[in-house]
Amino acid sequence: MTHLHHGWDKQPDPAVRARIDELAERIERYRASYYAGKPDISDAAYDALEDELRDLDPTHPALARVGAPVTVTEWEKARHEIPMGSLNKVVNEAELEAWAARCDELVVKEGGEAISDDLFVAEKLDGISIEVIYRDGKYADAITRGDGIMGERISPNVARMRGVPQRLKEKLTLSVRGEIILKLSDMKKSFPGVANPRNAAAGTSKRFDGQGCEHLTVLFYDVADHLDVTTEEQKITFLRKQGFGTPWTAKGTLKDVLGFYRKYSSEIRAGLDYEIDGLVVRANSTASQTLLGEVNRRPRGAIAFKFASQAKVSKVVEILWDTGPSGRVTPVAIVEPVELAGAVVQRASLHNMSNVRALGIGVGDEVLVSRRNDVIPYVEEVVEKGGKTEQPPTKCRRCAAELVTSGEYLLCRNQECPALVEGRIHNWIDAIGALEWGDKLIEQLVEAKLVKEPGDLYKLKPKQIADLERRGDKIAKKVLDELTSRLPLTLPVFLAALGIEGFAIQTARLLVSAGYTTIEKLLAATEADLAGISGLGPIKAGMIVRGLQGRKAEIERLIAQGIVPVTQEQEGPLAGMSFCFTGALSRPRGEMTNLVESNGGRVLSGVTKELQYLVSAEADSGSSKAQKAKKYGTVLLDEAGFVKLLQDKGVKVS
């Protein structure tokens, strides 16, 4: 971290001073690009830097500016009748509560009424601010925010946008404020290849030829003075009556607002057809707003309640290329420690090789690290280059084998690579459910070359384990007992333990219930044989066959050692039971089949001698299947009887 908290009683040290100056200079530069519709960095990175500056120097003039000065363009400059401001922001509930409490205190002191019980909320649209002027009810002018005082007159463009009436319902002269946005559905339809609606809206709305403006939308949220209203609610009602499009709004108490915010953060936001970056909360009463006044062209009686962005800037110290258990090489950035969502972060994922290339990241770079919903932190972007761009390695860091590229990934294909061996052993231990076997022990055994494949586990002598660092006789006995206590393995467990791609336990069970009841039968199966099994398909069938063939020698060694999967009995509470479904049942057939199979039972398509249970809508139906079943002595069940049987066996049925 370049800064830590330091007391304001002291003069800031020169390093902090330098960081302040650097941040201020960069912030100005980023703003200029951003308001021209060509941001250099993401909003999250920008906000992180602005927050950092605010922490270091809360009264820095760079923080007080609104928008950016208008640069020379084809558009005519125009002065706003009433300056267009910005909003202060809060990013969590505690900050919002503090804002409301402060407002209440100020208003009450001035003889007004507390605002917390009468707030007005609107979606905070992530677009471009615009002032639109009507004269005698007719559309007259549209001016961008610019630096808040002077903007650009882009009237012909805005006239073409949706949600902007040419005429009002009444012959009024007034100035309204709104946000130019590009709806996501319109972006998809009319702006192929564009990913950021805000930037597209900014660029398009300033095109001199006006092309594309017909796909933009303006939503209005404010009407300047001219009117005789006493609340925000009346303003928005007025706007809607005059034919303006508006964002969603609501009135409520502080508690209501917190509820809206949670609902928006957790679900509503994701389903909207346009982007919002928070909610705007204001005192509903315009009198209270006037009492509260403004500071730095930011009203005190209103606040941007932004959705949390769990991102901070930090510096890359090192880039690691870890080979994982599947051979995949995952790049990880080691960064200077930063606190994110309550945790100190030092490692951030870079996903894969392609991503490293796309980011152009290197040691020494300033990066934006984020952590969302408790997932592993990752590097979102390079904010500023500070060093050489990282070149992906050509050799595995674990085994020095040449790496190969597969799609977006780098892979170590050396089957003897310790990372892969560890991965396979790990998978075996997990699948058979042996306890006491930690990662570290597996690592030690692989390192000592005592274990190369699962079969080697069963050859281990207690002394070999006991002699490892920090182990001993007791541990050795315990882990070896665990291992043998799991024998014999059922066929599905044996198969899943091999860890073949696309071959988890469910799939293994499916194969067994489809008649592949021995390992020999499976090894003899072709892709075409397996592809015919319902629920498998050709892709999985291919993976299974190739995976099994690739491990054939190893499987044979296991069997030769006596690790023979037991095949006669399946595992699960319904092991050894068979069912057939017929007629219209209330649950989908697939669900019933899955219920049986995932608990070790078998589903047959017709009534045979070996069928134990026939399940139909009515247990005593006279259907041909039912008659046949009676002849064979098959038990007839209705759906309720079936459910009861499963429940009696301990199967959960929802």
Ligand SMILES: NC(=O)c1ccc[n+]([C@@H]2O[C@H](COP(=O)([O-])OP(=O)(O)OC[C@H]3O[C@@H](n4cnc5c(N)ncnc54)[C@H](O)[C@@H]3O)[C@@H](O)[C@H]2O)c1
């Ligand atoms: N990426 C970059 O380089 C960069 C640079 C500068 C600023 N920014 C971004 O710009 C934003 C800050 O600048 P700002 O002052 O333009 O906006 P702001 O986020 O501070 O919010 C104020 C603006 O919100 C808009 N708004 C939307 N819905 C509204 C509603 N219902 N009621 C009232 N206002 C509403 C208005 O245009 C208003 O001017 C930040 O999100 C920041 O990340 C990014």
Ligand SMILES: [Zn+2]
């Ligand atoms: Zn390797």
